[in-house]
Amino acid sequence: MLEEIRSRRSIRKFTAAEVDDQTIDTIIEMGTWAPSGLNNQPWKFVVVKEKEMLNKLSQQTVYAHIIKNAPVCIAVFLDNKASYNREKDIQAIGACIQNMLLAIHHLGLGGVWLGEILKNRKQVEKLLEVPDGVELMAVISLGHPAEKTGKGNRKLLDQVIIGRKWRV
Numbered sequence: 794m795l796e797e798i799r800s801r802r803s804i805r806k807f808t809a810a811e812v813d814d815q816t817i818d819t820i821i822e823m824g825t826w827a828p829s830g831l832n833n834q835p836w837k838f839v840v841v842k843e844k845e846m847l848n849k850l851s852q853q854t855v856y857a858h859i860i861k862n863a864p865v866c867i868a869v870f871l872d873n874k875a876s877y878n879r880e881k882d883i884q885a886i887g888a889c890i891q892n893m894l895l896a897i898h899h900l901g902l903g904g905v906w907l908g909e910i911l912k913n914r915k916q917v918e919k920l921l922e923v924p925d926g927v928e929l930m931a932v933i934s935l936g937h938p939a940e941k942t943g944k945g946n947r948k949l950l951d952q953v954i955i956g957r958k959w960r961v
């Protein structure tokens with residue numbers, strides 16, 4: 794598991810191969826096993842495979858090519874009706890999305906978390922016909938990887954651990 798967390802990279806190019814529906818459901822189910830405050834599970838999802846809809850969705854972001862050329866995208870929403878604390882609910886959605894990205898990676902697929910599209914949140918919500926109060930949090934593009942990725946790049950632990958209180 795540690796190696797899978799380490800080796801997951803954002804994948805932005807996909808082959809034309811389909812992702813079967815059962816696999817998509819497994820990825821979403823893994824998202825739903827994320828922790829949430831009071832276990833309120835505030836997430837909702839819309840799966841987009843239809844080419845014309847992918848094209849329309851792609852028009853809402855500068856990363857259009859990543860959506861247009863993906864066999865499937867999963868839009869992730871916060872259901873404000875299920876919300877009890879906005880900050881904690883958004884944190885739970887983040888955990889949900891990361892679970893999905895790790896599941897995608899584990900299954901030999903590739904995906905990327907798209908946030909830039911949030912600037913057009915309202916247009917996307919309208920396009921995907923979600924109920925009132927269901928608020929776009931991210932779009933995940935996924936498919937079979939058509940690019941090799943490197944090792945990635947992260948800050949060193951000493952740059953991010955700002956306290957080691959037991960070392961006084």
Ligand SMILES: Cc1cc2nc3c(=O)[nH]c(=O)nc-3n(C[C@H](O)[C@H](O)[C@H](O)COP(=O)(O)O)c2cc1C
Nearest residue numbers: 801802803804805856905906907908909910945946
């Ligand atoms: C909140 C959030 C928003 C992101 N939005 C985008 C995006 O709009 N377009 C994109 O290509 N990548 C996006 N990414 C992916 C990041 O660029 C990527 O995770 C980061 O560069 C680290 O690379 P890695 O995922 O390969 O380790 C986003 C990631 C997060 C967590």
